[in-house]
Amino acid sequence: MTMAGNKRGPGPGRLIAGKKIPRHVAIIMDGNGRWAKKRYLPRIAGHRAGMRTLRKIVDFANEIGVEILSLYAFSTENWKRPPGEVEFLMRLPEEYLYKELPLLIEKNIVVRIIGEPAQLPARTQKAIKTALDKTQKNTGMILNFAFNYGGRTEIVHAVKTLCAEVGRGRLSVDEITENLFEKYLYSGGMPDPDLLIRPSGELRISNFLLWQLAYTELWFTDVLWPDFKKEHFWEAVLDYQLRERRFGGVSKF
Numbered sequence: 001m002t003m004a005g006n007k008r009g010p011g012p013g014r015l016i017a018g019k020k021i022p023r024h025v026a027i028i029m030d031g032n033g034r035w036a037k038k039r040y041l042p043r044i045a046g047h048r049a050g051m052r053t054l055r056k057i058v059d060f061a062n063e064i065g066v067e068i069l070s071l072y073a074f075s076t077e078n079w080k081r082p083p084g085e086v087e088f089l090m091r092l093p094e095e096y097l098y099k100e101l102p103l104l105i106e107k108n109i110v111v112r113i114i115g116e117p118a119q120l121p122a123r124t125q126k127a128i129k130t131a132l133d134k135t136q137k138n139t140g141m142i143l144n145f146a147f148n149y150g151g152r153t154e155i156v157h158a159v160k161t162l163c164a165e166v167g168r169g170r171l172s173v174d175e176i177t178e179n180l181f182e183k184y185l186y187s188g189g190m191p192d193p194d195l196l197i198r199p200s201g202e203l204r205i206s207n208f209l210l211w212q213l214a215y216t217e218l219w220f221t222d223v224l225w226p227d228f229k230k231e232h233f234w235e236a237v238l239d240y241q242l243r244e245r246r247f248g249g250v251s252k253f
């Protein structure tokens with residue numbers, strides 16, 4: 001383990017000289033249900049525990065200078081879960097923001113959403129809108145929640161918008177490039193993730209940021225999201241820096 005022998009614990013002391021902190025880190029917050037099951041607790045207890053992890057990781061990412069933290073909170077497939085669980089999940093943004101928003105504001109963090117919030121319950125939408133409004137003038141780390149998000153849906157949405165532009169004669173087919181296409185994604189204008197972290201032992205992308213992950217370094221761990229600590233985050237960053245050192249100087253393209 002990379003953390004072994006590090007008496008100081010996570011912190012800038014472990015930074016490899018001259019190596020950069022990833023600008024954009026994406027995380028699939030997976031393993032809450034399994035964590036609860038292992039403890040004979042209801043699944044919602046796992047989501048609560050996951051929220052405590054979220055709080056700590058947001059703080060740590062901000063502390064070490066990550067510019068964008070993208071979190072997979074609720075996928076378009078999650079609607080298939082038991083209704084009681086979906087209802088509970090829909091109240092989590094409210095709960096999270098009620099507890100965290102003052103701190104996010106104090107820390108100059110910007111809240112953003114990618115996905116289709118229009119299909120969410122009105123109360124959930126209201127909580128999210130408040131968070132967006134109250135942090136939109138902030139200039140620090142971007143906290144990007146993927147909510148009711150699906151990567152393929154995002155791409156189809158972008159294609160439809162582009163087609164409509166062509167239909168109206170505002171755009172010609174020849175003008176469509178990768179660069180232009182990217183602007184029509186929910187994440188339009190953000191740099192692609194440098195590092196994707198997926199806990200809980202699943203080795204898949206699961207329809208998260210399909211276009212944006214093309215060149216992203218992937219980092220997996222068996223640790224379940226509620227057990228995920230800042231030490232794990234730090235280890236992922238360190239591994240990212242080691243990969244950078246290995247491939248550094250040689251163009252990836």
Ligand code: V0D
Pocket residue numbers: 029032047048050051054073074089090091092093094096097111113127128131145147
């Ligand atoms: C449950 C662990 C914050 C993962 C974290 C319904 C699963 C806690 C938000 C949130 C969830 C979303 C939007 C926003 C502010 C906060 C959240 C969901 C689940 C999906 F603007 N935690 N959280 N959203 N969990």
